[in-house]
Amino acid sequence: MQKARRDAAHFVDDYLPALLAQASQLISGEFHRVVTAHGFSVSEWRVLATLAGNEPMSIGSLAQITTIKQPTVTRLLDRMEAKGYVQRVENDGDRRITLVRITPTGTRMVSRLIPLAREHEQRVLEPFGLERAEDLKSTLRSIVELHRSSGSDGLDED
Amino acid sequence: MQKARRDAAHFVDDYLPALLAQASQLISGEFHRVVTAHGFSVSEWRVLATLAGNEPMSIGSLAQITTIKQPTVTRLLDRMEAKGYVQRVENDGDRRITLVRITPTGTRMVSRLIPLAREHEQRVLEPFGLERAEDLKSTLRSIVELHRSSGSDGLDED
Numbered sequence: 001m002q003k004a005r006r007d008a009a010h011f012v013d014d015y016l017p018a019l020l021a022q023a024s025q026l027i028s029g030e031f032h033r034v035v036t037a038h039g040f041s042v043s044e045w046r047v048l049a050t051l052a053g054n055e056p057m058s059i060g061s062l063a064q065i066t067t068i069k070q071p072t073v074t075r076l077l078d079r080m081e082a083k084g085y086v087q088r089v090e091n092d093g094d095r096r097i098t099l100v101r102i103t104p105t106g107t108r109m110v111s112r113l114i115p116l117a118r119e120h121e122q123r124v125l126e127p128f129g130l131e132r133a134e135d136l137k138s139t140l141r142s143i144v145e146l147h148r149s150s151g152s153d154g155l156d157e158d
Numbered sequence: 159m160q161k162a163r164r165d166a167a168h169f170v171d172d173y174l175p176a177l178l179a180q181a182s183q184l185i186s187g188e189f190h191r192v193v194t195a196h197g198f199s200v201s202e203w204r205v206l207a208t209l210a211g212n213e214p215m216s217i218g219s220l221a222q223i224t225t226i227k228q229p230t231v232t233r234l235l236d237r238m239e240a241k242g243y244v245q246r247v248e249n250d251g252d253r254r255i256t257l258v259r260i261t262p263t264g265t266r267m268v269s270r271l272i273p274l275a276r277e278h279e280q281r282v283l284e285p286f287g288l289e290r291a292e293d294l295k296s297t298l299r300s301i302v303e304l305h306r307s308s309g310s311d312g313l314d315e316d
Contacts, residue, residue, distance in 0.1 A: 011272055012208045012223060016279050017189060019298040020182035025225045026305040028175045050170045065170060067183045114169055121174050128297060136297045139290060140177035147184040
């Protein structure tokens with residue numbers, strides 16, 4: 001099967017969206033076993049990791065970076081706020097926009113996972129060497145910046 | 159917000175799984191609008207694109223490449239078989255393994271989308287130039303090959 005796939009002049013093996021989806025699913029899936037073993041849901045981990053060390057963020061930005069649908073993020077934030085991990089805050093500049101920030105409790109909780117996440121990432125990147133690893137991340141960052149929909153940053157009223 | 163995110167020494171901006179997930183979601187999402195406008199579901203597109211021009215494939219391989227959960231693939235294949243897009247075939251070597259192949263009808267249907275998918279991919283990769291685009295795909299292919307779970311290829315009985 002493996003060999004046949006490589007021999008064939010085969011669309012999906014060379015199709016960027018398919019490669020991105022598979023790489024994302026495999027790599028995230030590996031670390032999600034660590035996340036759930038520590039008592040977090042995958043969505044909680046994504047939200048806390050996104051807010052950690054960051055400015056308060058709109059729910060739209062949070063949805064985009066965590067790749068969780070916005071209504072799901074909104075419900076999730078209710079539960080995480082009840083646990084004391086995050087807080088909704090008013091935006092001084094525009095009161096229609098709700099911002100979300102991580103609490104000291106949330107920071108303490110996620111700080112147990114971040115070093116493990118960095119270790120896992122290093123193991124994934126190790127076979128490629130520093131330069132190729134940096135090239136990969138830099139290209140991915142550019143793709144995200146070029147394709148991020150301009151309308152979803154800061155226009156979400158929750 | 160954008161600026162604040164870049165200024166902060168901020169975990170998630172430099173975390174490979176987060177970059178992969180966002181790039182994957184943004185790029186796939188763009189093309190999925192084309193897919194649904196042509197009357198396909200996203201899952202149908204993924205299955206047909208994976209089988210197109212390919213050897214018959216186990217349901218486990220199909221699940222891995224399409225990043226759709228295996229029970230979902232199984233139900234989806236029932237519907238796609240009813241539409242005449244795919245066929246289940248017996249594996250000569252091991253009768254416990256069901257293989258799936260695309261039909262001529264399925265090939266005809268998907269061949270309307272593949273050129274549009276290639277065009278979209280080219281537009282995504284264009285800003286990076288040929289070499290950086292090839293580097294990206296080659297690194298992603300290696301990640302997939304290194305992390306693909308060895309047990310999921312060909313062991314699915316459906």
